[in-house]
């Protein structure tokens with residue numbers, strides 16, 4: 001009997017970590033289950049966006065290959081040239097365009113370097129290594145912040161891209177505009193600096209990053225934005241990048257055509273058309289975030305300052321135990337073994353139950 005030989009992928013792919021998506025909650029007797037594991041918007045999209053999706057145009061027709069109508073709507077909404085916007089299937093699609101255009105394996109067989117903070121968004125190593133590039137993770141500080149000095153010091157002649165995530169997923173803190181400007185002044189002008197602003201709308205800090213001002217001033221800056229979080233359209237997969245045309249011209253070449261589907265495009269445009277309602281919903285979540293973080297502080301938890309729609313519990317070795325205790329309460333949270341637990345801000349009753357869990361939790365390292 002012959003055995004089927006394993007068909008091996010490229011070396012870069014063989015060593016990739018698997019993306020661990022947030023799990024759904026387990027049912028528990030008498031408890032409404034809540035998913036607090038994927039930073040989704042618990043309030044969902046605005047009604048007009050849901051309606052636009054339901055009434056989406058002819059499903060047997062291809063959408064516009066580069067989502068022209070969406071880009072036009074965004075250009076008007078943001079006050080940027082239409083050609084500075086490149087859409088993708090989620091901002092992950094847009095990030096993949098940036099990495100595949102700017103980082104890969106050099107002619108000598110070694111990977112271009114891509115620097116990012118770590119722990120940060122778990123998709124980064126996957127996208128970077130899949131492109132054949134070399135990831136250079138720079139540890140975040142103990143309070144979950146990017147160590148911009150260390151990141152600037154990590155730049156070498158091989159560095160092609162730097163990813164900044166603000167607010168940082170999963171730890172929560174946001175960068176300040178002043179800090180990012182100082183950083184950009186230290187970075188060579190031929191290194192692309194991607195600023196991932198997935199949680200932009202939730203930021204309430206002093207001196208928030210003004211991404212649009214940065215991209216106008218620095219030709220090597222690209223912004224990443226998404227309809228998945230504030231707009232509540234994660235299920236439709238639509239996001240985009242904003243950069244000067246010296247960058248977007250190349251992104252257009254590597255972009256998967258038709259990446260934004262017709263339903264997603266229609267819903268995203270409708271959501272932009274009701275931006276006040278979107279901001280109202282975001283404000284409700286920000287208020288809930290304030291309530292949750294105040295209750296945790298009251299209960300003696302010491303957690304990094306969050307500017308996003310989630311909190312980070314730095315539980316270290318106690319992370320999986322805490323996630324298990326949450327699971328028993330029908331709350332799905334996102335543990336990172338040995339590091340911490342990320343918990344999304346959900347609907348008020350979900351947050352109530354999470355607060356109760358935190359105030360009564362007595363597991364190992366319960367109060368960090």
Ligand SMILES: *Cc1c(COP(=O)(O)O)cnc(C)c1O
Nearest residue numbers: 090091092121169198226228239
């Ligand atoms: C959720 C998230 C995104 C959004 O990804 P989409 O592909 O747009 O759904 C991007 N970056 C970070 C850091 C995120 O947490």
